[in-house]
Amino acid sequence: MEYYPAPGRNHLFVPGPTNVPEPILRAMNRSNEDHRSPAFPKLSKSVIDDVKEIFRTKTATSFIFPTTGTGAWESALTNTLSPGDKIISFRLGQFSLLWIDQMQRYNFDVDVVDCEWGAGIDLDVLKQKLVSDRSHSVKAVCVVHNETSTGVTNDIGAVRRVLDEANHPALLLVDGVSSIGAIDFRMDDWRVDVALTGSQKALSLPTGLGIVCASPKALEAAKRSKSTRVFFDWGDYLKFYEAGTYWPYTPSSQMLYGLRASLDMILNEEGLDNVIARHCRLAEATRQAVRAWGLTLCTKDPKWKSDTVTAVVVPSWINSNDIVKIAYKKYNLSLGVGLNKVAGKVFRIGHLGNVNELQLLGALAGVELCLMEVGYPVTLGSGVAAAQAHLAKKTPLIVSRI
Amino acid sequence: MEYYPAPGRNHLFVPGPTNVPEPILRAMNRSNEDHRSPAFPKLSKSVIDDVKEIFRTKTATSFIFPTTGTGAWESALTNTLSPGDKIISFRLGQFSLLWIDQMQRYNFDVDVVDCEWGAGIDLDVLKQKLVSDRSHSVKAVCVVHNETSTGVTNDIGAVRRVLDEANHPALLLVDGVSSIGAIDFRMDDWRVDVALTGSQKALSLPTGLGIVCASPKALEAAKRSKSTRVFFDWGDYLKFYEAGTYWPYTPSSQMLYGLRASLDMILNEEGLDNVIARHCRLAEATRQAVRAWGLTLCTKDPKWKSDTVTAVVVPSWINSNDIVKIAYKKYNLSLGVGLNKVAGKVFRIGHLGNVNELQLLGALAGVELCLMEVGYPVTLGSGVAAAQAHLAKKTPLIVSRI
Amino acid sequence: MEYYPAPGRNHLFVPGPTNVPEPILRAMNRSNEDHRSPAFPKLSKSVIDDVKEIFRTKTATSFIFPTTGTGAWESALTNTLSPGDKIISFRLGQFSLLWIDQMQRYNFDVDVVDCEWGAGIDLDVLKQKLVSDRSHSVKAVCVVHNETSTGVTNDIGAVRRVLDEANHPALLLVDGVSSIGAIDFRMDDWRVDVALTGSQKALSLPTGLGIVCASPKALEAAKRSKSTRVFFDWGDYLKFYEAGTYWPYTPSSQMLYGLRASLDMILNEEGLDNVIARHCRLAEATRQAVRAWGLTLCTKDPKWKSDTVTAVVVPSWINSNDIVKIAYKKYNLSLGVGLNKVAGKVFRIGHLGNVNELQLLGALAGVELCLMEVGYPVTLGSGVAAAQAHLAKKTPLIVSRI
């Protein structure tokens, strides 16, 4: 049963949930099975192990929770910190805002650094705070790698350098929900202590898995954490890892088979480097289109540009919601609205997950039609042409078809 | 298992098989069932009845064969004609050529009228032949409504008028494989005697159903036909229709459920008139793009333009196969090659079945990139812009989302 | 990819996850969609509303969390109680044990009443505790309706009467994970304050939804609860209910469409009363088989018999794990092992969810073969015959086929 059927494929260009490719749908098209059977641990181990490659870590321990990104946040915080612990975090968009809200409601002592929406974190402020914290009262620095609401990607390697330079032992907790598996993320190189993502983003799965990787240092912290937790507790998982049965409670076998298919596609078929290059290519093409339309990015500085989502600022006399509405109602195109501070002012084009050049060009052509419809003086084809010009230079032959 | 995997959706723009939408995939995702159960006739009757609406007939009898268009041709011929019977037919492209080959191999006496590839049937020649056939030795006129290899749509209403004016009783047999359900087809109004299509075209199903509608006159002819036939025999089906069990041999329940879903989408959700209008809109947008690229249609005259496939002529110094190859290898875009007489000279863009504006614009953007890659001096975005301009004027709000 | 393939269908007779019927698989076979689209709230509202019928409540508010039963427990506790609050709970099997463990780790003050495994809760003890609690220091009574590890169903109506007779205002929190939707459950009649279930049990869905219904009194309690919570917080959901967007974070659209299909099957096609009658019929047939085999139930008294799972005690010289192993390795039959205190001593037959008479009889025939294989002197066919005798009397014609 469809609620609002429309001919043809939906162009799903929100920054998550993303398009689920057919091989993943196929892998998931199955009845339940007994997760306590002798067969199940083989599947479990394979995904628990291999998912770490997406995080580029060999040293971390991975946990696959039946939850969403919000739950993964909760797992990251409650396993490593105790109520009252001091956290430095940056509020630079809707998702960092929500994570900070969660921190506060869990009674952590959050030193919130407010940034302009569209800007990334201010490394100088961070440095100053860390250097001045001689007693090492700060227990964690929490950063959203890619702020999905504004299209801002923070430089996590630089954050690590600031911590190092300040010689500060705080844990580094990173939300990679809309980056990991799409934007270069180097958990081991950057010594991230907890990194997390959700299944419905770069992995191109349905919503339902919150994936958390914890460094040895984070695991140590977990032993001392006084935050109450059961569902999201790493310790419970570790006991079942040791027993070789892996799950303290029932997992979704469908989602695990789907994850297996997703990892096969990313790691074995396309290759993670190629996946990242594709996101980079599609993102730059999108930015070229925006420029050609005469519009600007919400992202304040190119150094923060995001390769998974582009937030586009509309002129003040246009309500960006109207663009999103007409896209859905007329062209079966799903765009992201502006949230909170930028509501009505930006719309967002997600270019994340299992998506390719022509899907993007179709979406950009659709955006042009919507811009025209709301009265913006766009030259039809202008953004598409700019994007094409970039893609023509950068798109390689498809690996399997050379 | 994928043979040549690629990221993102394939842009399937061959003129069949066409994109299978998710509701149809869902309807077909099922194990076998007993086609002799009390439940099965309900499904059978519903699709046998409703499929006639696609042909716009209330008077014909429909047959759903587990076969392809080639089998449907065979069913049309062998049920209505006897070996040696005279047929007038027009050879104007690869599919009319193949049908004529079939007629000849079945020992019918085919009066073949060769036309230039890219032209439609010559109604004057037909008229002359019919008028001069005072003995009514011609038993059938066989016409391909839409010649998929050249993008030529013949005017079946005009054929009927020629028959009427000549007062000729020949049967009118029409191949509507790449038209029925997409281009306006009026079986009753045009008094077509046998019309046929295949599941993998406008119905957006997998290949596997050859659907044949026979007028009362055709059913009468079937009683006298001396052509040998069993699998494709209408009489066997009619016996089972009468018995209320519908199938002389095992049908594919999956395909029938899929057909049910397809008919629901076309007849109830979008509406057949809207489906036809959409095909018209997408086709015109494609032709505008071709013009903007400075290329020409294989179709010799606008009166024959096809709303389901556009055959594009490339300059003599370009091999059209190269465009199709690069489309597949670099952009995961499937285009149709030129066949037989027009091999290497044309490539084909199918815009048929469950497909929408942005999918088409993505495909057109892809064609531009391929044209550039083979050295054709295309202005990127030019075709897309021309297509957008047409679509902006013609695209209505999606029915369910108003 | 299958890890341990076997010919034919797996007979999945663990007490969850349960068989997912084809209509649900079909409903779930879809890509992601934008959960912020205008279409999504229609689906959301329909399942949030209708799921309450499974709980037989009109007064409660339902919450559908992307989690499992363990998460649903957490939601029930943390929304209604504050750290240090006194709870009475009964430890009578593995799942009540785990829930109590969770309560303790959340720093509630749990008055644990240990019961023999196989027995249900002792209503006299409960009464005594409540009556003696004149200060009403007890804030909640937490009961597992159906203890899945021992096949024990507690009488929730009787618990309510005890509370009423003691005139005690404690909240009544009920785990209905393996009962709701299969065993008669009357949230409103019994004035249950929080009731919860998981998708992979009676609803016959994949794992991934934790469904919680809260009475008005529970919602009031939630306003005062000092337990930290975000992911599982009802308040966040209520804000989005009011806004008409329903989800504070991304839900799984696939699971919601699956839930829609499940509710359609249970409420509209078969009818909840018939579903419950079927569970009752299959369970009694199973118990008759156990008796015919000369084995006993883990359930100590018929008044506690469970209609969703039968735990069978094996003679002391047999390791019940061997039965489960051979069932899997030879007959592709999945049974439940004994857990914790009854490990090796019982095996469990789940008869829960979308399952019918002949599936059960096949499974019972399989159990007989396994019993024989481990050396138990079973008469082949004896249990099947006993089960058949019961089913022959009780099985009605299938509603849709009368």
Place this chain on the structure above:
Amino acid sequence: MEYYPAPGRNHLFVPGPTNVPEPILRAMNRSNEDHRSPAFPKLSKSVIDDVKEIFRTKTATSFIFPTTGTGAWESALTNTLSPGDKIISFRLGQFSLLWIDQMQRYNFDVDVVDCEWGAGIDLDVLKQKLVSDRSHSVKAVCVVHNETSTGVTNDIGAVRRVLDEANHPALLLVDGVSSIGAIDFRMDDWRVDVALTGSQKALSLPTGLGIVCASPKALEAAKRSKSTRVFFDWGDYLKFYEAGTYWPYTPSSQMLYGLRASLDMILNEEGLDNVIARHCRLAEATRQAVRAWGLTLCTKDPKWKSDTVTAVVVPSWINSNDIVKIAYKKYNLSLGVGLNKVAGKVFRIGHLGNVNELQLLGALAGVELCLMEVGYPVTLGSGVAAAQAHLAKKTPLIVSRI
């Protein structure tokens, strides 16, 4: 949409179409693709080659037609024989009857040998006819390997010996629709000239593929055959085999991917010998059950017993249709009715395709319940026990789970 929904799985025990296992459903769950793409021939070649292993032939050429068994018959006859050619064939049940009807309608000169329904072919009669045919006017002997309507398997090796002993060059054409892939079939050893099957039987696929293998001698005959044919013509296929594109008209990619999965399951996972042994085991168990019920087989002599279908004769005062009806209406069990001469007198239990011991035992238990319901004095559990006794001795551990 379900027409007559019922809880739980349908027990599909008709002798085809058979249960489609999940791995095949998964493989088929896909949109269309361009069958002229560079990727497609890989798939095509792999199934065209590997399907021959099911026929146990290395010398034959295989053809996979988008049709049913009836079409495969037509292909076998029209490619090898000319109108007027003499055929010896045996009418021993509904399917041999229908094939003979087809032969006659194609104007072959059929020497029909009528046999009692329930008996196999009379080798002495065959021998006598062949020996007396000194002029070798007989061009073909056509045999149904397994007559699905009566549960009779003919000895094809013996037919070959009769031909050899008579030194007769007639072609040997064998219908293996309900045998190949389930009952031992040795095309090369027995020098069968044309053998054929359908996808919806032992291969456990949906209906839609008619698979025909032709010996070199049959291919030679095809060059001389004067029967008209196009759709079913081998020559057209051979041209496309040579070109490496494989298909003269559009195939169903879904069915080919499904066939690939089916071949993987049969040849690689379970192993063809094990598949055949399983069919043998399930069939004997079924026969033991029939004996225990005090009923008899339609099969007149054990030498003709069929390992894919058991036709059970009911007492004269019972209408076998009533058993089939109650099975469907009450127990969601699909059995085969008696056809034509044995209508009302026999019901049929198919045990064919991807099915296992417990599914069969469930079905047998269901048959017992139906027998009881129609008034037959059956001892509940008796047939199940007899079947179990056989299975207990013969069932090996599942290959992948040892």
